[in-house]
Every structure is written in C-alpha cells, then in structure tokens.
Amino acid sequence: EEQLVESGGGLVKPGGSLRLSCVASGFTFSSYSMNWVRQAPGKGLEWVSSINDKSNYIYYADSVKGRFTISRDNAKNSLYLQMNSLRVEDTAIYYCARMGPHDYSNYWGQGTLVTVSS
Amino acid sequence: QSVLTQPPSVSAAPGQKVTISCSGSSSNIGNNYVSWYQQLPGTAPKLLIYDNNKRPSGIPDRFSGSKSGTSATLGITGLQTGDEADYYCGTWDRSLSGGVFGGGTRLTVL
Numbered sequence: 715e716e717q718l719v720e721s722g723g724g725l726v727k728p729g730g731s732l733r734l735s736c737v738a739s740g741f742t743f744s745s746y747s748m749n750w751v752r753q754a755p756g757k758g759l760e761w762v763s764s765i766n767d768k769s770n771y772i773y774y775a776d777s778v779k780g781r782f783t784i785s786r787d788n789a790k791n792s793l794y795l796q797m798n799s800l801r802v803e804d805t806a807i808y809y810c811a812r813m814g815p816h817d818y819s820n821y822w823g824q825g826t827l828v829t830v831s832s
Numbered sequence: 833q834s835v836l837t838q839p840p841s842v843s844a845a846p847g848q849k850v851t852i853s854c855s856g857s858s859s860n861i862g863n864n865y866v867s868w869y870q871q872l873p874g875t876a877p878k879l880l881i882y883d884n885n886k887r888p889s890g891i892p893d894r895f896s897g898s899k900s901g902t903s904a905t906l907g908i909t910g911l912q913t914g915d916e917a918d919y920y921c922g923t924w925d926r927s928l929s930g931g932v933f934g935g936g937t938r939l940t941v942l
Contacts, residue, residue, distance in 0.1 A: 749931065751877075758834065759869070759877060759920050761931030773930050809876055817924040817931060818867035818882040825876055 716740040716821045718810050723826030730800050736793040736810030744788035747813040750795050752806035800830045838934035844911055845942050852906040852937045854921030864923045866904040871918045911941050
C-alpha cells in the first residue's frame with residue numbers, strides 16, 4: 715500500500731527556517747515525480763513545488779521561489795522541503811504528494827503543520 | 833485570487849445531481865489535463881478524477897469529469913451526505929511553469 719508520511723513541522727519565528735521531510739513506502743519512490751502542496755488555515759490548496767524522479771526538473775511557486783528548496787534522496791525514499799526566511803503567510807499544513815504522468819497528485823500524506831509566528 | 837475559478841459553494845438534496853465548474857485559460861486547462869480532488873473535513877485531499885475524466889480505482893462512477901476548451905466540470909450523481917466536502921480542480925500552467933488549483937467549492941447535501 716502506497717504511503718507518504720511527512721514530518722518536521724512546528725512553530726518557528728518569522729525569518730526562521732524549517733526542513734520538512736516526507737518518507738515514502740509501498741511504491742518505487744525513485745520512479746515518480748513528487749509535489750509539495752500547502753493549505754493555510756481555512757483556505758484552499760496551494761501548489762508549492764515539484765521535483766521529477768531524477769531531480770533535474772524542479773519548479774517553485776512564485777510565493778516561495780528563492781526561499782524554499784525541494785530535494786529528494788531516492789536511496790532513502792525521501793522528499794524534502796527546506797524552508798528559509800519564513801513568513802507569517804507561510805503558515806499552513808504542508809502535504810507531500812506523489813505525481814501521476816499528467817501532473818495530478820494521486821497519493822497524499824497526512825500533512826505536517828507549519829506555524830510561523832512571533 | 834486563484835488562477836482557476838470555481839464557485840465557492842453548491843448544494844443539492846440527497847439523491848440529486850450536482851455539477852461544479854472550473855474555469856481557466858489556454859495556458860492551463862486549455863492545454864493540459866485536469867484533475868479533481870475531494871477533501872473531507874480534517875483530512876488530506878483525495879484524487880477523484882484525473883486526465884479530465886478518468887477515475888482512480890475505488891472511486892464510484894457517481895463521480896465524473898469533463899473538459900471543454902478552457903473549462904472543466906465535475907459531476908456527482910446520487911448525492912449522499914458523505915459527499916459533503918470541499919472539491920478542488922487542478923492542472924499545470926505552462927505560463928507559470930507550475931501547478932495551479934481552483935479556490936475550492938464546498939458541497940452541501942441538504
């Protein structure tokens with residue numbers, strides 16, 4: 715059974731950093747592109763970043779470009795999101811998701827909450 | 833303001849049919865596949881429809897998707913109280929080089 719488990723969320727002050735992790739199991743992680751999607755409290759879904767299987771195609775939303783870095787370690791079945799210069803508006807549940815061939819997300823983790831507050 | 837436009841809410845009685853629209857442009861829906869997601873309260877999103885009109889294994893055929901030009905539609909027939917959720921459309925935007933979602937539609941089954 716395909717499973718994604720995020721971790722690394724927490725409370726951080728504005729300007730601080732956090733590193734989110736997502737561990738995959740139940741499928742061949744190295745064969746799939748992966749997404750990070752976030753959801754601010756009471757708001758809709760916002761795509762954050764995508765990375766392909768070999769890490770040679772990486773994309774970011776304008777709202778996080780230059781501050782967030784997506785990466786993966788296929789040997790560890792893990793996806794990461796390094797978040798620097800965090801802002802209050804980055805407060806959200808962050809989901810990792812496995813991507814299908816045509817840019818849809820077919821498996822989602824349970825999410826990890828990031829709260830940016832002084 | 834979301835790149836894809838959905839109605840904020842729709843409602844219908846149990847057993848009835850409802851449609852949810854998703855409007856975009858030639859840089860997103862017009863030239864890419866559309867997917868739809870269901871998010872029940874307090875849970876992660878779940879894929880309902882992919883490639884405009886395909887259902888993943890386990891999704892009942894009460895759920896359907898279609899696309900025409902720069903718009904897409906999710907249809908749900910035989911509404912059940914368990915269908916009450918937020919529904920999101922999504923696709924890739926070639927101009928933005930990124931994923932985009934609609935603002936979400938809350939379905940109420942009266």
